[in-house]
Structures are given as structure tokens and as C-alpha cells.
Amino acid sequence: MKLFRFLLAGLLFAAPIVCEEYHCTKDTKCESGCCRLEPDGTGNCGLGPTFCGQGNCTSTCDEKSECDPGWGSKWSTAEKCPLNVCCSEYGFCGTTPDFCQGNVPTSPSCSGSSSDARTIGYYEGWNLERNCQTMTPEKIPLGYYTHINFAFVLIDPDTFTLSAMGADVAALYTRVTALKALQPGLKVWISIGGWAMNDPGPSRTTEYPVADDRGGKTEDKENFPKFLQNLRHALDQSGMPERPGLSITIPSSYWYMRGFDIVEIDPIIDFFNIMTYDIHGTWDSADNSIGAIAQAHTNLTEIDLAMQLLWRNHIDPARVVLGLGFYGRSFTMKSSSCLSAGCPFKEGGKAGPCTNTKGILSATEIRQVVADGATVTLDSAAAVKIITWDDDQWVSYDDGETMKTKIQYANSHCLGGTMAWAIDLDDGTTIEELGADLNRPKFPTFDPDLFDPNSDNNTDLGT
Known part of the structure; x- marks a missing residue:
């Protein structure tokens, strides 16, 4: 970053x-x-x-x-x-x-629980390809999420039509929408993007307009609001019984957010999802202004800086959703004698047994590492935890305790919700810890013998 x-x-x-x-x-x-x-x-x-x-x-x-x-x-x-x-x-x-020189925007201030308005969970359509710790749609915990965003649907570069990432993923989408019959009021939205487009953001995201290191062009800043306006018009003319929703996901970094004309976009969409995770990672090593030093991928200090960018542009906090990561970013450190934040790293941390990717561990994998005896450190000011193990392994992550601190921040700043990437990276433990504070009824998990997933009652209502 x-x-x-x-x-x-x-x-x-x-x-x-x-x-x-x-x-x-x-x-x-x-x-x-x-x-x-x-x-x-x-x-x-x-x-x-x-x-x-x-x-x-x-x-x-x-x-x-x-x-x-x-x-x-x-x-x-x-x-x-x-x-x-x-x-x-x-x-x-x-x-x-x-x-x-003292010109700091006034941050919104609230008491209460404004962020309870939306609890959005992203579901990775490819998660069943993992070796272990997968989650079928039928195992998604019900009663906690107001929205489930299904990731991803792609835009065909030749026809500009929507297409599934594969037949198996398309079938999963139908099974996710079927959950609406079990949880009244649940909204299932599709996330347009995908790794093939260099676009991991949930909802409609481009990563990132204008940024030349991500294939962006100068004209993106002007064209992206036009695209969203056309999409909004098409959704409004779709004939859905309920007005389809539209949100976009924006980065927390000024460097990348500056490519979004958020003032122009604001009236077109329902809300902004801000990625207040992945602030740091192995990619920092290529940036001379940061370098290969271990820093937490989500922390309140930098989250607050990101929020100030929105307040400078008079974005309504009720239309802002705070991102939470059900995973951690990991590093293999250069020296076992320097394992604190700010110490140099060599490369991404060892791949987990289920996510099988260097530099990232799911919430479920992290809990197992902790259970095996890793050293856990709480950074109270940043509201993030760090664990170290095996002499050189380091990961920053959130659990129920630190996420609740971030939710308190969201409430005190009048934010309109939280979002989690991703539902299937957690075995249900984290969302249950968070859900204990939500005044919502819980629902039994899906029983395929009692419901037809192909029913017309499962129409998707969001993008």
C-alpha cells in the first residue's frame, strides 16, 4: 500500500x-x-x-x-x-x-448502536475448493447478517454481460439466495468483480480507478460515476418488486481513494463499504516509503485517518460501512530476535493448511495456532492482536474482542454498519461473539429436505 x-x-x-x-x-x-x-x-x-x-x-x-x-x-x-x-x-x-496546520475535519459523534443497521457478510463462491474448513451455503450462520454478498460475478470483457465464475459457483449462488426463506428480511446481493479482473473488492468495486499500478487510467475518475449512474438506472428499470440496492467498496488508503470521485458517486449508491483491512501486507516491501516491515493489516489509527477522508467530503456516516477481516495477514520475519510491529520481514508467512496461501490465515486457522501455544499480544490503541510462533511467524488479526472495539468506534462515529470478509473464513465463532450484542433472532441452519432452492421466492435484490 x-x-x-x-x-x-x-x-x-x-x-x-x-x-x-x-x-x-x-x-x-x-x-x-x-x-x-x-x-x-x-x-x-x-x-x-x-x-x-x-x-x-x-x-x-x-x-x-x-x-x-x-x-x-x-x-x-x-x-x-x-x-x-x-x-x-x-x-x-x-x-x-x-x-x-490544525485544519482537521470534524468527526461525527454519536451514542447508541448505529452500526447495527447493517451487518454484511461476504461469501466466497470458491471456498469449497479449499482442502478443509469449507462452508456450504447451508452452514452459513443465520440471524447475524442483514446482508450476504455473494462473491463473485464477473463482467465478460467482450459482451459486457454478467457471468458466473463457473458452473459450480453459479449453483452455490442459488443455494445462498434460498436462505432468504429461512431468515425473513435477509438480503442477498451479488458482488461484481473477481480475481481475474484484479478486483477483490466486495459489491461493485474497481481496484483501483486511475491507479497506474493497477491498470487504471486518468479518465477512470470521471467515467466510474457515469458507469454507476447507468447501472443504477438499469436496476431501477428492472421491474424488481423491491428497489435493488447498489453499493461500492472503496479503499482506506488516500493513495487509491483519490481515484474515486466520492462526492459524485455518493447520491447514486446506497452506501459505501470501506476496506479497513489489508492496509498492510507483503506488498509493502515494494514501496520505498514503507518497506518490508511488519505492520498490522487493520488498526484503528489508520482507520481513523481513512474516515477523515470521508468527513472532509461531507459523506453521511450513516451511508458508510466499516470493514472487518475474518482473517489475518502474516509474515515470516527476518530475525527471531525482532518479532514486534516495525521489525523487518522476509516474506509472507507460511501457508495455512486450509487457505493454502502464503501471507494469509483464516480466523479458524488462527484460532488453532493460538490453541497450539502461540504468543498473543493485544495492541489496545490499534485494536488489533498479534501472535508469534515457530521463531519467525507473525500475524496480525482481529478476534471478537478487538472487533467489538472497532464496532464501538463505528457506533461512536455514527456509521451505518459493518461488513466482514469473509463468512467462510470463520467457523462461526467470531460472528457468534459479535452477534451476542445484536438484538436479532437466530435461525436454524438450512434443511434442504424442507425447502426448494429453485423457488421463485428467492429473487436477488441487490448488487
Whole structure:
């Protein structure tokens, strides 16, 4: 993730003598910014007329700042920062005090249980391909979730029609919608996306518009709201007995969220799902501003920063759903003597017996590791747990205790729900711990002998 790159850049330009890469000479150009040489032949890199103006600049003189701190449009690519974040005196966008100088958005404040309005669970249509710890639709715990989002349905790149990931997945979808007969009021939505599209987000998600490292294009920011508007119109004309729902999933990182025109999108959809998980992972090693250090993939400190991006744009918190992960991100650490957050990692953690993928463990797998004697540490401020075992294995994750802290955060900020990725990564233990605080009736699991899954009463009502 590139969560801090935009923050770090401004800080480095604020104190160029600290870092050699922001120095230049007659023969060495700036990696970023314009080079201004001093009479002694040394030079510093920066932006704006002081560095890039005629008579001051000696190389890379066409560089422009992200935003305009008062220099004029000649020196900047844009007047304001995306998502209404702050423009520093050096022309960089960010949200820390170095950028905002006290200009912090007012966070919404509530008492009560606003997040009880929606409890969304995502169901992975491919989970039966795992070696173990699978979950058929009939085993989904009923009574806890208000919505089940079925992942995924794909968009055919040639015909632009929806298609299932495979015949087996399509059959599972029918079985999931059948659960609505057992839990009155349950909504089953489809999630348009899929790994084949480089798009793991639930609901309708693109990961990520504009981002060139994800195949994005500049025009995505303008075109995505148009696509959603067309989709909204088509859903409204579908003839469904109940108005179909529409939500999108957005990243928690400023770097990627800036590609979404959330103000334009807001009136089109029913709510935003924000992925307040996967904030960190093995991908950090490719980002020089973060590096290969172990950090929790979900923590309240960075979640709050992400939420501020929404408040800066006056998004109604009742239309925001907080993401919870029923899994953890794991690392194999470089040294058994350094196993704390911030220590270097070598690669993703060992694959679990059932998820069978390096760098990730399901909630069920994590519980087994804990039962086998792993060391558990609670980071109360970040509301996340970390376990270490086998000398070099490290994983950050949420359990019922830390998720309840995050739900308290959601309630205190008036959020309109929570979402869990994914139902089938938990054996029911975590959702039962959370569900104990929900005033909802529980229902028996599905009995195929008593219900016809092909009934017309199971029509899907959401996207």
C-alpha cells in the first residue's frame, strides 16, 4: 500500500538536507522536483518558483507540485488536493499536521448502536475448493447478517454481460439466495468483480480507478460515476418488486481513494463499504516509503485517518460501512530476535493448511495456532492482536474482542454498519461473539429436505 508515500514526500522536501536523494549537483538531477544550485555547486530539490523558476533552476525545471500553495497554476498540476486533503507550503497533499496546520475535519459523534443497521457478510463462491474448513451455503450462520454478498460475478470483457465464475459457483449462488426463506428480511446481493479482473473488492468495486499500478487510467475518475449512474438506472428499470440496492467498496488508503470521485458517486449508491483491512501486507516491501516491515493489516489509527477522508467530503456516516477481516495477514520475519510491529520481514508467512496461501490465515486457522501455544499480544490503541510462533511467524488479526472495539468506534462515529470478509473464513465463532450484542433472532441452519432452492421466492435484490 502507498498510504504514507504522499505524507513522506512533503516531509522530505521540508528538510532536504536530511536525505541525499533530494540533493542535486550539476551532473546529478533530482529524482523528483527541480534542481536549484548554490554558488558552491551543491544543490537542493524542490518545487515552485524558488526552485523551478527561470534563473533558479538548472535541471528538471518542468516539474510541478501536486497542489497550489499560492504559487499559481503555472507551477502546479492542480489548484486543490484530491478528496479535499491539505496542501502543504511545499506543494504536497497530505493530512498530517505538517500539511494541515490544525485544519482537521470534524468527526461525527454519536451514542447508541448505529452500526447495527447493517451487518454484511461476504461469501466466497470458491471456498469449497479449499482442502478443509469449507462452508456450504447451508452452514452459513443465520440471524447475524442483514446482508450476504455473494462473491463473485464477473463482467465478460467482450459482451459486457454478467457471468458466473463457473458452473459450480453459479449453483452455490442459488443455494445462498434460498436462505432468504429461512431468515425473513435477509438480503442477498451479488458482488461484481473477481480475481481475474484484479478486483477483490466486495459489491461493485474497481481496484483501483486511475491507479497506474493497477491498470487504471486518468479518465477512470470521471467515467466510474457515469458507469454507476447507468447501472443504477438499469436496476431501477428492472421491474424488481423491491428497489435493488447498489453499493461500492472503496479503499482506506488516500493513495487509491483519490481515484474515486466520492462526492459524485455518493447520491447514486446506497452506501459505501470501506476496506479497513489489508492496509498492510507483503506488498509493502515494494514501496520505498514503507518497506518490508511488519505492520498490522487493520488498526484503528489508520482507520481513523481513512474516515477523515470521508468527513472532509461531507459523506453521511450513516451511508458508510466499516470493514472487518475474518482473517489475518502474516509474515515470516527476518530475525527471531525482532518479532514486534516495525521489525523487518522476509516474506509472507507460511501457508495455512486450509487457505493454502502464503501471507494469509483464516480466523479458524488462527484460532488453532493460538490453541497450539502461540504468543498473543493485544495492541489496545490499534485494536488489533498479534501472535508469534515457530521463531519467525507473525500475524496480525482481529478476534471478537478487538472487533467489538472497532464496532464501538463505528457506533461512536455514527456509521451505518459493518461488513466482514469473509463468512467462510470463520467457523462461526467470531460472528457468534459479535452477534451476542445484536438484538436479532437466530435461525436454524438450512434443511434442504424442507425447502426448494429453485423457488421463485428467492429473487436477488441487490448488487
